[in-house]
Amino acid sequence: DCVLGNPPWERIKLQEEEFFATRHRDVAEARNKAERSQRIGWLAEGMLARHLFPELEHPAQECAAEQRLYAEFITARRTAEAMSLFAHVKGEDDGRYPLTGVGDVNTYALFAETFAQLMAPLGRAGFIVPTGIATDDSTKAFFAHITQNARLVSLYDIENREAVFPAVHRSYKFCLLTLGQAAQAEFVCFATRVEQLADPRRRFRLTPEEFRRLNPNTLTCPVFRSARDAELTKKLYRTAPVLIDDNWPNGNPWGIRFMAMLHMSNDSHLFRAAPGADSLPLYEAKMIHQFDHRWATYNPDGNSRDVTLAEHRDPDFTVTPRYWVDATEVAQRLADKGWTRGWLMGWRDICRATDERTVIAAVVPKVGTGDTLLLMFPDPKHGARVACLLADQCSLVHDYAARQKVGGTHLKYHVKKQLPNLPPDRYTAADLAFIVPRVLELTYTVFDLKAWAQDLGFDGSPYAFDPDRRALLRAELDAYYARLYGLTRDELRYILDPSDVMGDDYPSETFRVLQKNEMREFGEYRTQRLVLAAWDQLVGGALA
DNA sequence: ACGCAATGCAGGTAGTGAAA
DNA sequence: TTTCACTACCTGCATTGCGT
Incomplete structure (x- = not known):
């Protein structure tokens, strides 16, 4: 029992x-x-x-x-x-662990499955295991099994930041998992102390259907800091489908294919320390940021540094990579995916939900890219709409949703696929008229992205790189996307800063580090001011 | 008591490399 | 492609220690 x-x-x-x-x-x-x-x-x-x-x-x-x-x-x-x-013996061969005997087997998963098997139909099981049991790919079959059969009673996730278990690393997450019979499951995530588990503001519930909407491909567990985060994220997913839903033939409206071009260790024999006649720079993830493929560059001493404003203003300046690769290696890999455009769209694999921003996507020229700069190839038939694909990924609303889904330090394909993205047919002519020119101005500041500018229908010279102007354009896009995602003004305020809406001690955070950094740099939370101002102008019809 | 350097610590941002 | 009861390095900030 x-x-x-x-x-x-x-x-x-x-x-x-x-x-x-x-x-x-x-x-x-x-x-x-x-x-x-x-x-x-x-x-x-x-x-x-x-x-x-x-x-x-x-x-x-x-x-x-x-x-x-x-x-x-x-x-x-x-x-x-x-x-x-x-452990690997399959279920049909009378295996002992049909759900968790997968990949690099971990004992906690085997025990969890044993517990689930041992329970009487009306009994209960409670145990402490790493939270990975609910969020990792290797245990997704087990977790999907218990949620989709209404066997999950509750999951209380605790970060070991305050050393609840002194011998365990502080960054590790574990959970109290209770199995039984329940139509919906109760959750608390990101607790650091046991008493926080009783806080009703932290508690949220998910039904089996909601699991399928939020993570249709993996059926793994989304983690929310608060009840309000759970409700708001569910709303975003009701408005926009996931980027790629593997369950349906038309579940990939952008026609996207992914690629990790060059592995930094497996392919390192292809890397050269100096440029040659027929070589291309190898871009690493840290060299890009949102709407910017000149974020960091390498010094001759081998260290990387941020690109200066003066360099940014130079439309001929391009970053210096650590390595170069043969152009033929790049061409071969792009040809394998059938990609013919003169630019690449990619995002940083290394990221965290607590960083200044989480989804960091950009367009880069046709160069070599390391495996932490993951690439997406949308169907070229969408034309200038690809600008919207980039703008969506760089928007605050999308980033907010991503923060609810990124657990560790990686934004791999399986997570990326399950982020909400507006599909191409959702954009009207008026939406395109608003979004495309702003994306163009933000991205086309260097001659090396001429092919990208042409694909957006622009044949002129690069735009000036002006930080204030860029902040304004980005705020307008953020406000516009908040409207496209169907948010209310209060919901947008919440995303910018939960304490602005819910009071100071609300157990959630969204863009705390962004706020902190802007307070230090500008003496104000500039993004908040600009985005809300843009929102009010949009609603009042003063911005088009 | 004060100023400065050394040290400690946490958080941020990467990264390795083997193996399933 | 993903994982690591991961690991390493850097930076900024706070604390400590030392000499004046």
Whole structure:
């Protein structure tokens, strides 16, 4: 009737480095897998020390000790492999873990599934596991199973920031998961102390249908700081579908294909330290920001720095990358995806919900890109509407939605697919007349994006780079998108600053760091003032 | 008691590399 | 493509320690 537990949290797979860290430094500190494998091989022969230090004297017992360690390693590895094989047996083969025996198996997931199996139909189970059980890809089958069968009673998520568990890393998240019978599940997320779990402002509920609307592809758990965040996000998803819904043939209205062009470690043999006649710069994620592909550049000393205003104002200035790649490598990869335009649209993979901004997307010239600058190729038939695709991603409203969905430090495809995006047919001629010229002025400040400007229907020279003007244009776009997403003025105020609407101690935050940075730089929360002013002008018909 | 440098700490922004 | 009871580095800010 009642199952309780704090199961172990660890990967089953043997970690070679971890295993040898306390047993043999020379193996643990090998440069990479290949070197480590060779050293383990020498260990088997009892020859490791002799190969590494041939100039030293080696006592006879050293050889036997090395072979004993090797035998210990083999036993540990076999045990781990056998456990992993056992966990991976499929459900139809009478496997013990049909839902969680996937990928790199973690013991907490196996225990969770066992708990779910052990429960009586009207019983309850409560246990402490990493919150990843609800949000990670590898456990999504299990989580979808319990939510879609109305078996989830509650999930209380706690960040270990205040060291509830002193031995666990402060950035780790775990949850109290309760299974039973319930038509809707109750949640508290981002708690840092146990008493916060009782705060009604933090509690929200989700039905099985709402899971399907918010995360149609993965059926994983969205995490909200407050009840108001849950309601507002549900509203955004009722207005705009997700970028790509894998369940429907027409679930990809922009016709988008994704690509990670060059992996920073796997493809590093292609990288050159200096430009050649037929090479292209390799852009990394940190070199771009919203509407700006000249955010950071490399110095000759190998360090990166922000691009200065004077450089930004120069329409011929382009950033210096750390590496260059052959143009043929770039052309080959783009040809594989059938991409023929003279520009690329991408976004930063590395991001956090608590940074100044979360979704950082930009258009860059046809260059090489590292794997943390992920690319999207919309169907070219949409013409100048692609400007709206970029503007949507850079809008505050979209960013707000993303902040409810980004758990860790990555914005990978599966998260990106499930963010709300207005589809191309939602934009009227009037919308395009408002959005496209502003996007053009914000992005086309350099000659190297001429192809992009032409695709937006513009054949002139780049626009001047003026920070004040850019802030104004961006505020107008933010206000416009707030209207396209069907927000009220109070909802927009809430997104800009929850305490402005809900009072100071409301347990949520949206753009706290943006506000802090602007207070420091401008002495005011400039975005808030400009966006609300733009909103009032729009509503009053004074802005077109 | 004061000013400055050294140190500590948290948060921000990246990153590796192996393996399924 | 994703994950890491991840790791590393940098920066800004606060605290501590030291010499005057």
